[in-house]
Amino acid sequence: xxxxxxxxxxxxxxxxxxxxxxxxxxxxxxxxxxxxxxxxxxxxxxxxxxxxxxxxxxxxxxxxxxxxxxxxxxxxxxxxxxxxxxxxxxxxxxxxxxxxxxxxxxxxxxxxxxxxxxxxxxxxxxxxxxxxxxxxxxxx
Amino acid sequence: xxxxxxxxxxxxxxxxxxxxxxxxxxxxxxxxxxxxxxxxxxxxxxxxxxxxxxxxxxxxxxxxxxxxxxxxxxxxxxxxxxxxxxxxxxxxxxxxxxxxxxxxxxxxxxxxxxxxxxxxxxxxxxxxxxxxxxxxxxxx
Numbered sequence: 001x002x003x004x005x006x007x008x009x010x011x012x013x014x015x016x017x018x019x020x021x022x023x024x025x026x027x028x029x030x031x032x033x034x035x036x037x038x039x040x041x042x043x044x045x046x047x048x049x050x051x052x053x054x055x056x057x058x059x060x061x062x063x064x065x066x067x068x069x070x071x072x073x074x075x076x077x078x079x080x081x082x083x084x085x086x087x088x089x090x091x092x093x094x095x096x097x098x099x100x101x102x103x104x105x106x107x108x109x110x111x112x113x114x115x116x117x118x119x120x121x122x123x124x125x126x127x128x129x130x131x132x133x134x135x136x137x138x139x140x
Numbered sequence: 141x142x143x144x145x146x147x148x149x150x151x152x153x154x155x156x157x158x159x160x161x162x163x164x165x166x167x168x169x170x171x172x173x174x175x176x177x178x179x180x181x182x183x184x185x186x187x188x189x190x191x192x193x194x195x196x197x198x199x200x201x202x203x204x205x206x207x208x209x210x211x212x213x214x215x216x217x218x219x220x221x222x223x224x225x226x227x228x229x230x231x232x233x234x235x236x237x238x239x240x241x242x243x244x245x246x247x248x249x250x251x252x253x254x255x256x257x258x259x260x261x262x263x264x265x266x267x268x269x270x271x272x273x274x275x276x277x278x279x280x
Contacts, residue, residue, distance in 0.1 A: 058178035
């Protein structure tokens with residue numbers, strides 16, 4: 001949530017992520033960098049998965065947990081399959097842009113080669129409110 | 141196809157991509173860098189979309205064409221929505237890993253905010269053969 005707040009201060013959509021390793025230690029944390037980096041793929045989830053895997057010399061993340069304040073979009077959800085993330089814990093559900101419980105539901109297809117455990121709706125009200133506040137401010 | 145061949149020589153799954161701008165000029169070309177960069181998201185398509193958008197200071201790719209030797213996976217297809225790619229031209233269909241005509245079919249959901257034009261199966265036999273040769277060699 002700190003990363004999401006920091007992202008909002010940079011003018012980014014306030015989504016933050018963290019990745020913890022097998023002993024619960026923090027491997028990476030990041031917020032969105034889409035605007036700053038001119039990179040529409042620089043979602044918080046992508047950044048922490050890439051950082052953690054690079055640190056582990058390419059070892060995939062089956063023993064890791066990805067925490068993110070918003071339901072991952074289809075790109076990030078599908079990336080979590082490539083990175084072999086063990087578990088995803090996310091905050092607010094995203095009926096419009098989500099790809100886990102909504103839209104293409106990327107883990108729900110028979111061909112999906114790796115399905116993380118999913119825990120959604122954690123601190124849903126707080127994480128959702130940050131996004132609502134951000135978009136309300138944008139429109140004002 | 142040259143990028144795919146170069147990727148194979150680096151021990152990468154041989155997939156290559158190129159991105160052309162509004163006048164048909166080449167903006168970026170790349171092959172997979174998953175192994176070399178320890179980055180499971182370093183698919184050829186992601187690399188060219190990121191490179192081209194950075195070059196254009198964040199301008200999205202609605203007037204651009206993404207060429208790739210294999211049907212994009214769900215991650216890359218969903219990324220193409222974020223990057224607002226105008227058209228995707230791909231080679232071999234990928235019934236196991238594809239995300240455009242197979243699996244989650246990310247552009248086929250009502251919530252999908254941007255759907256590139258899709259042209260699939262271009263030089264399908266040649267692009268498919270490169271992949272078959274690569275995997276046959278790996279198993280040998």
